């Protein structure tokens with residue numbers, strides 16, 4: 455079924471496969487081996503991520519929801535936006551709180567969800583179209599590492615990047631990303647970030663290594679994506695999930711550890727890679743933030759007037775900055 459509202463595809467399934475092919479060739483040939491996390495989110499991966507957001511150990515989603523419940527109104531009034539554009543919208547579940555507040559503030563016309571996952575996007579749009587017949591929906595299948603300058607501007611925008619997705623970039627990657635967001639924005643438009651904050655190591659590691667093993671399955675699903683998209687022959691049972699706190703960089707690093715030496719063929723890449731026993735593949739960075747450094751990174755990228763909302767435990771923050 456076609457998505458209700460309009461759907462723009464800047465990234466086709468074939469484009470996504472191509473960029474996976476390039477990144478997999480580079481990352482799996484490197485030492486240490488790595489793979490970017492955006493390829494986690496096939497149908498199964500998106501479902502597993504939704505399951506992660508409901509885990510008792512995974513506090514970011516519920517803390518962010520509580521902050522939005524409490525402060526969406528202030529954020530909406532302060533942003534004065536006609537358009538909510540959400541990067542990495544996924545299921546658009548928490549977005550409803552922002553949409554409600556923006557509608558109440560009186561100027562909202564349009565919601566623009568942007569995601570690499572066409573299936574997550576169309577599903578979210580179908581649900582929203584039924585709930586909010588008055589809201590114009592313009593979905594965009596895109597990779598925000600490539601397509602920021604091509605995103606629609608059907609009015610004054612609030613651009614949201616929730617879920618601490620910014621934490622997937624390392625510091626230089628963030629700098630590049632924030633600069634290109636700023637370049638794609640009109641003066642006066644707002645950027646809303648959800649940021650997970652530095653806290654007790656035990657709590658951080660537990661959030662990425664849950665007792666039920668859902669995060670492990672999510673991580674291992676990356677190997678299934680490679681098998682299916684690139685004709686690889688990874689034996690996922692031969693790898694173990696690892697979540698580690700990197701103290702110097704203040705980030706969680708998710709890795710897959712080869713339990714034995716392994717030889718993996720990636721047919722479509724004409725590539726054979728070898729793992730030693732115990733060798734690690736880095737699959738995701740999840741950087742955690744501090745108020746002072748986040749503020750200076752935003753200022754350096756050209757944002758001003760940052761406002762900050764946090765919970766009493768200071769586990770998580772919402773930041774609204776103006777271009």
Ligand code: AVJ
Nearest residue numbers: 506617618619621622669740
């Ligand atoms: C939404 C991508 C930021 O890093 O916390 C959750 C993804 N990975 N558990 C995060 C994730 C493992 C999540 N991001």
